[in-house]
Amino acid sequence: MxxxxxxxxxxxxxxSLAVRDYGFREIFKNFEKEDVEKLIAYHQQNGGLSRFHKIKYFFEEIIHQPIDDNGIECCAREFSEIMRRELSNPQxxxxxxxxxxxxxxxxxxxxxxxxxxxxxxxxxxxxxxxxxxxxxxxxxxxxxxxxxxxxxxxxxxxxxxxxxxxxxxxxxxxxxxxxxxxxxxxxxxxxxxxxxxxxxxxxxxxx
The missing domain is CATH 3.40.50.1000 (HAD superfamily/HAD-like)
Known part of the structure; x- marks a missing residue:
């Protein structure tokens, strides 16, 4: 039972999946589009992983730049603001x-x-x-x-x-x-x- x-x-x-894609594209809009699309592909293949992991992955594995916990938190906070605004619609x-x-x-x-x-x-x-x-x-x-x-x-x-x-x-x-x-x-x-x-x-x- x-x-x-x-x-x-x-x-x-x-x-919400398309909106999540939009959120990552938005917070990384100043980076190379090709690199951001690599993140989107990783994000879509790993839906259950957190944004914290994905943000770290983008910096360390895709663009090969270091990022500390404060940097990750800053990106995650910007992402969250977009999600709260966009996903509050019952549709x-x-x-x-x-x-x-x-x-x-x-x-x-x-x-x-x-x-x-x-x-x-x-x-x-x-x-x-x-x-x-x-x-x-x-x-x-x-x-x-x-x-x-x-x-x-x-x-x-x-x-x-x-x-x-x-x-x-x-x-x-x-x-x-x-x-x-x-x-x-x-x-x-x-x-x-x-x-x-x-x-x-x-x-x-x-x-």
Whole structure:
């Protein structure tokens, strides 16, 4: 029986991926376009990783420049300001996901474990009017694998009674590390990897 569902946020609850792309292009608009597009490709392939990791990756692995924690935080803060402004619109909510969540949150405990920055994530959930559906909402810079561990431990969740719904290989890795069943969603490349792939939320065997 599924008693707890751990949700990724971007691409699963909020159709925010194109806006995230825009955010990275905006904060790095003064750099070479070719280098920024390399970051966008990395970002799209690693949706579950935090912006802190991606910003560091851009400087150290793409343009080969050093950056300290203050520099990373400065870039992340600028990115967050863009996200708070752009993603507060309910039009970005994925309606089939929200229909499922609003219909079942009183029977199943829901949690968010996201690569989005923690304060921004909570701001958006409250601004969008969906925070009440979740027992806890956790974001980066804590890595997703540690967020899953925190949910399991802090909320007394039996991994055998949990599933994690995500759209990236990073979500899959975090789930498997803690022996939580992974359900892929909104990313066809996960169909051959996850225990189940959600084409419709009727595919989730709740009882």
């Amino acid at each position: 599924i008693k707890n569902i751990l949700w990724d946020f971007d691409g699963v609850i909020l159709d 970005y909510l994925i309606q089939e996901t929200m229909t499922f969540i609003s219909s079942h949150y009183q029977q199943i405990r829901f949690f968010i474990a996201s690569g989005s920055e923690h304060n921004e994530l909570n701001f958006l959930c409250h601004k969008l009017g969906i925070a009440q559906y979740f027992s806890a909402i956790y974001g980066s810079p804590t890595p997703k694998v540690d967020l899953v561990a925190k949910i399991l431990f802090s909320h007394d969740c039996d991994p055998r009674e949990c599933i994690l719904i995500g759209d990236s290989i990073n979500d899959y890795d975090a789930a498997k590390t803690h022996e939580v069943a992974f359900y892929g969603y909104n990313n066809a490349s996960l169909q051959g990897i996850s225990e189940r792939y959600i084409k419709t939320f009727r595919d989730i065997p709740l009882y």
